[in-house]
Amino acid sequence: MPLSWAIFASFLLAAAGYIIGRSRAFASAGPDVRKLHSRPTYHGYSVALTALFPPLAVLALAGLLRMAGVLSAEAGPVVGLLALGAGVVGLGLGVTRIGQQFQARNAVERMVLGLLMLCSLIAIVTTAGIVLSLVFETGRFFQVYDWRTFFFGTEWTPRFQGNSQLGIVPLLWGTLYISFIALLVAVPIGLFAAIYMSEYASGRVRSIVKPAIEILAGIPTIVYGLFALITVGPLLRDYFAQPLGLGNSGSSVLTAGLVMGIMLIPFVSSLSDDIINAVPQSLRDGALGLGSTPSETVRQVVLPAALPGIVGAVLLAASRAIGETMIVVLGAGAAAQMSLNPLEAMTTITVKIVSQLTGDSDFNSPETLVAFALGLTLFVITLALNVVALYIVRKYREQYE
């Protein structure tokens, strides 16, 4: 019996439990339903949940044991039967609890609380699992490759015959350079758009402009990548790089940075707009009442009050930029090099993670394992940015609530 059948059967059991519990509760109440502590429906829920949890717990446990290698695949039918048995026992226990005094309503409340806590726990445990697997693989990488060469090496030349140079510095440089250009585009445009929307635009204009800008956030990044590859890249090369003699590469840091900046505009503008709107109207009135013009009010009162929140928004946009892959692959190319010229092709950490893991490769060679070290480095950078951003945003919130 496949395990999916066991899951299906335990849900059937739970449904039956609901009907049985409810009718048993009516029966125990006698003619006056008000003698029951809890309404019959709650008795039904209580039985259904006590019938549902044990088989699911058995199945989850079996799954964990299978992953740990204790259980073989042939144990499936046994597990299924065990789960069903647990369900029947749970159902029986639930039914015997029914009575006029049984506080089924409170019992259901506790079980629901347990369910909610379980769900949040799963989210946290999964994150921890991802980090742990990264750390584990990174540890293996550093056993076969010197960590000093990785962190301080300025050469990135992986060779699958061995003897590779795997220095992260050129990749880190590309990542930061492209992100910097992206923020240089996104922050002023996004911020000014936010100021227009929240301070100047009428309600009707705002209700059109804001969703229109947010459409940008819904475009898949691969589409931005195509835009970079076939439009922005050639344009920059033909009208900018070649006439100025700065290179003749279609893919460049500037291409990826510009397009990524456009992608980030809605992040900055939408978050900043919310933050600027949260600045109390009384501050604007105060400034206007002293004879400031609207732009003086924005510059000297509203923006300083909203600054911590805006910094938070920018940092969140920055962590998006650092983790972005598709736009870079198509816009900036895959050449790992360090240069100040923004019209040359460079590449980022994320792109190299992809290229190290695609294709036939031995999962024990440093050339493959380096991907995990790169991933962990990236994770640490974005985590740090997010923590700083959340800290700043939270500090700001405390000020006005």
Add this chain to the structure above:
Amino acid sequence: MYDTNRRVETAVTPDDIKIQARKVQVYYGDKHALKDVDVDILDKTVTAFIGPSGCGKSTFLRCINRMNDTIPIARVEGQILLDNEDVYDRRVDPVQLRAKVGMVFQKPNPFPKSIYDNVAYGPRIHGLARNRSELDGIVEKALRGAALWNEVKDRLQEPGTGLSGGQQQRLCIARAVATSPEVLLMDEPCSALDPIATAQVEDLIEELREQFSVVIVTHSMQQAARVSQKTAFFHLGNLVEYGDTDDIFTRPRDSRTEAYISGRIG
């Protein structure tokens, strides 16, 4: 009925009309919020606007410095003359007008800046000081004028939001005074304050009257009786009665005024 003789009245020349309003109408969208308001506000006098909530007294106050311009659906008709110049004339820049007609709001609203920068805000944007020491002088004078100097002189660089509620409101008054306005509008300036802070602000209003005309909107009739020389009673968008504070509170001519001050409507 109310103690109107708590302070010795300073001499006023009754002929100095500072603001003259004629047939002022205000509409919020379709709602006719203020109807046919005629009023003469005197220079160097405290004028109180009283009336139940929603009667239009704050609306009228906000017409005087054109703060209603910031509400998109608000429309003002009629004439408001400040020193015989119509404030709604096309050539009048509301920004310049608001520098002459200062405003203090219901809730203290210090900017998220230092105490010094809060007070220096107006003088800076209007270029009232030529150098730092002149600005220091203006700030000190305004803070002294708002009876706040002794409490904050050692911490001028600390944020204004860190002060207590009463101190914040006096800071906002100092901020308005520093721009050296000709008229000071106060929209329920004490409604968020405790009785002690209220008394301090009321003392302050009495002193400010020596320099310029003060218009105060208040829900407290006792406060109107204590601080003002002239009182206007608004009801349902109409200016019902306007006259000397003593007369309004002791010999009201209109039955609605009498009903309001004796607590029967409102």
